[in-house]
Amino acid sequence: MKQLQKVFRPAITLMNRLKYPQKFTLISSIFVLPLSLVMYLLISEIQSRNDFAEKEKIGNTYLRPLRQLWSDVSLAQITNNDQTKQNELKELKARINNQMRSLEDVDKKYGNILLTTSKFNLIKEKWRQIENQNNNNIEEKNQTYNTLRQEIDELRNKVGDQSNLILDPDIDSYYLMDATLLKLPEMQYILTDIQLITQKSILTKQDTVESRIKLIKYLAKLEGYNSELKKNMQNAFKFNPAGNTRPKLEKFLNDYTNKIDLLIDTAVPLTENSNTLSSQVFYTAAAENLKLSYILWDKAIVELDVLLQNRINGFVQRQVLLCLFVSIILILVLYLYIAFYLGVKQTVSSLSTASKQMIDGTVTESIILENRDELAEVVKSFNDIALALVKANKEVNLLNQCLTDENIRMGAELEVTSKLQKMILPPKHELEQIPDLEIAGFMLSATEVGGDYYDVIYHNGKVKIGIGDVTGHGLESGVLMIMVQTAVRTLLEHNETDPKKFLDTLNRTIYQNVQRMNSDKNMTLCLLDYEDGKVRVSGQHEEMLVVRRGGLIQRVDTVDLGFPIGLEEEISDFIGYADIQLYPNDVVVLYTDGVTEAENPEGELYGLKRLTEIIKENWQNSAHDIKQAIVDDLYKYMGQGKLLDDITLVVLKRKQLETS
Template identity: 55%
Template sequence: MANRFAGKRLEVRGKTLFPTPHSPLPIPHFSMKPFQPAIALMNRLKYPQKFAAISCLFILPLSLVTYFLISEIQTRINFAAKEIIGNSYLRPLSELWVALPQLKILRDSNSIQNSSEIISTENKIDNSLSQLKPVELKFGKVLGTSDKFNQLRNNWINSKTNRYSNNKSAEYNLLINQIHDLRSHVGNQSNLILDPDLDTYYLMDATLLKLPEMQRILAEIQSISQSIKIHKKVTPLERAELIILLGMLRDSNSELMDNIDVAFTNNPPGNLRPKLTQTLNLFTQNIKKLTERVNPLIDSEKVPQPDDYFADAEQNLKQSSLLWNQIIDELDFLLQYRIDGFARKQILLYIFIFIILAIVVYIFVGFYLGLIQTISSLSGASKQMVEGNFADEIALDTQDELTEVVKSFNNIAVALVKANQEISQLNHRLKTENIRMGAELEITRKIQQMILPKDYELAQISGLDIAGFMKPASEVGGDYYDVLQSKGAIKIGIGDVTGHGLESGVLMLMVQTAVRTLLENNETDYRKFLDTLNRTIYNNVQRMNSDKNLSLSLLDYQEGTLHLSGQHEEMIVVRKEGAIERIDTLDLGFPIGLEADITDFISQIEIQLHSGDGVVLYTDGITEAENMENVLYGMERLCEVISNNWQKSAVEIREAVIEDLQQHIGEQKVYDDITLLVLKQK
């Protein structure tokens, strides 16, 4: 297993180091991991279920979008239909708007000859209200006009009953205001004022605002003209009123022409210009003639001819009613044209969706049947292969990815027929090779065990009670520990090569040999010792084209004094009473074999040992050992076992740690080499 420093960023003495090419950082690449849930789901479904699941994922959003689209179209249809309802209400209301001022003029004339005309106009108003009543009964709730209609009808009945009262003017103004209020209410509630198309918008502007306003002005002109005729003179106030009304009429006429021209220009069906042009031109020209009469009123004190004003206003009123009716008819046509267009879109949308769904189902069924056919062919061929009879290749009339699968299957089948003949020969050769490699591994393992320090060697070291243990995770381990004595110097080493197996075991042997060689050569400088060792191992690793390296700590012992150098796991210092001190080795060296020159990273510390004190050295195979629940053995548990057993001998301490470690691991597989070295000052 890799030591705890391999592949990590290291910071030593203010320097930041990164792994060399021998331990590269992971390179980002495309991973299927984000798609694992989807893959797992698809792998658990049969193809009909897969098609059904994928179809639902497509159909649900498609259905939602279709629903919103159809709902939007239906909303536009309902919008236009409500506008038609508003027009239905405005028709009889417009007749009331025109007839009521005429009745006021007839009543104000106080002429007996007008009695029949008064009765006729009243009947006309009654008829308009009668026409309005069924419309009100049908659409009153939709438009919310019931209260306003009832008030208008009741006030009209009172006005007709009191036709000869002295309060006729107030009653007239009340009725006119109620009609105006009811018309505005209908325009607002029936969407007429909100129409989105320019042609219908300006037609509604004409029927709701412009023409009713011009009709009101014309009625006022008639009323003033009648007053002038009755009194045989014109007052300054009446002259001013005429001037103002004629100016307002001229402005309204100009706006009406401009707006209707916009409607003509933005009229896709093209029905407005041929239907309305003649009546519109006649009406607007006559309005111009009437408004031109304002100039004599301004330029002189001449008394206006009331009959002329009255006749022109009356003629224009009739033409305005004719134009209003034509506009409202064309407006209904355009609204119905719009509704029909939306209805056609709905039908086309339904047809389109049905065709697409039919095509999708047809293609899905075809795809499924083709897939089943291919799977059936592969299944039959595989059965033939199992029986040892594969003479004919599978042929498919397809161009998709399954064709490549079938080609690969055919190639595999041909190759298997050929390979089957070679397998027997290879099996024999492999058996021979396995025997040879097993023997080589066994030899390497025995060599490792042979060079480990023997018990009698450890017993000969004066001043220290020493016990060691090493168990590789595989046939050949990568852990290293040694206790060497030469010419009075005692060198203790422990290390961990990245990984385990033959290559790690060979590197461990190299390290043991190099350490003994340097010791025999009387190298006492710890920095030169580690640097020379590192260069030797580094050059060998390069020659081997390997990415192996190792953590290594070396201890020099003499008369109760330990000098520690090199980077490895923490060193555990145990005092006589069992107190634990943990020495971090991160700043004492650098992984061996990772860089050519590590001189700048090597350092040393000194530890004094008194009688009963000692140290424990280990590899991460102990602290990172897992149980069946994947819980690590851990540094704290190791220190606790050592402390609890420190009063015993080194061998007994070793046995206590190994026994506790085995209890922790249980039936779990051992993934890393386990090494332990206990040194206790006598």
């Protein structure tokens, strides 16, 4: 016994020096910390596997409409080659459009997870190209269809890679994945190519050596894939613990693979004699095998979903059992703690009575305890802290309420300013009333209130166009933009036509307002005066781009034509102008630095070079289409990145002269 006491003496000494809460904390920490760590690791591992399987199910969800699209696109290509089936082709195209919309809905939901949106957009664009093709060149249309099929095939591979399907850990579901994601699509691809080759021979009534060679190669590939499919599916059946895949898939598998074997056997005479190839036999057999492959694919994907869901259910059950086990352990520990507490109840009761007397101020004599727990002092300290926390909490709540009211007020001010900015932009019907020009504008603010400015004013047969960029963002910048718009309209109403006087008067007005506001804001501003094909440019801003016939771009530097508005009171010596002649179909593009300095996810700037290339590609289009092409390319370049600066764009194009 003495030896035992000697061994536990350090622990006994430590426990005697601790208060009871400290004792409970120490014991529970020593027990709970490793248990919590193990619990966390186990649940995290189970959850990671669960998430892995859930992502695989997302892949299957994406593959279903993609399979429908694939089969109908292949059928549309074959139908397109037969001029007698144009009514069927129209129905197929309508069905493909519906499937495109269905796939687009799935992509909107899961595209960010599977990183498929860009690839899907390429497929949509290629399909629009097919729909818009009006020529009767079958070879060219076939080439476009082949490209579309390749894009769909690449999208399928992308889904397999990003959804973890290609990394499935279980043997049965892995081989089902191999069938639905790899083997069956590859065989469908080959069967479609066989149909295209034999269809060409049927329509042209020519059976060339080249077509025979291609057919033999396709059949050889088909034989290899068919053999691998049989082997892999047998492995899936063999290693399926529940044994539910074989009864549901084996019949469809045998029907399909046996038909493939018959098709392959038909090719034997091609290598043994020189009899004429019956293209119709291969065409019909390939079509029948395609239908069977789609049926097998649909059945296999359902069973793959069942296996994945069973796996997920198993993970959930493990989590529940683990939580239940730990809960039982914790309840047992709590039970033991209560038993321990009852063992020291007498001491705790004495401490409780002493603490109440000390709080009430009714202590008449000192309480002498053998322990050094000092629980009465702890309780008193706790109450003091609690009172302090209550007081502090009230102060924090009051401060939060004040901040909330201020935020609401500021938000309302910003919303009003933003609405004012949008209200004074030139409406579409005003732009359409300008007889000699097509004008299209675009503005997007990086914050609630932007600092960009543009306006188009048609007054007394002349057109005044302005574009500018206030430093910074927010309320002050938005107010300065509104002041400039008002000043420009006022000067125009007073028939001020001299560009030097116009800008000088405008600058003095804005400068004095900026000084009154005690603000450091200023802005670049460029004004264009248009009349009868002549443009007079004044003011300092970004380069003005003039697009001549053929896409030739003339860059007009405005650095020497003005000075930042509101920065200095006297700028008349810096103001100049330049005259530009616009011919019919010439284009002028104005923009703020938010366009050229927009960044992609890698932090690279959009740049003036890319802007001019887009303009060159679209100069012959309308002003609205040119503007939209630039905006679309800008969004595509930025991707999901955050807008860092306001974007403003104005495109004007001189209309074609009407001939009598």
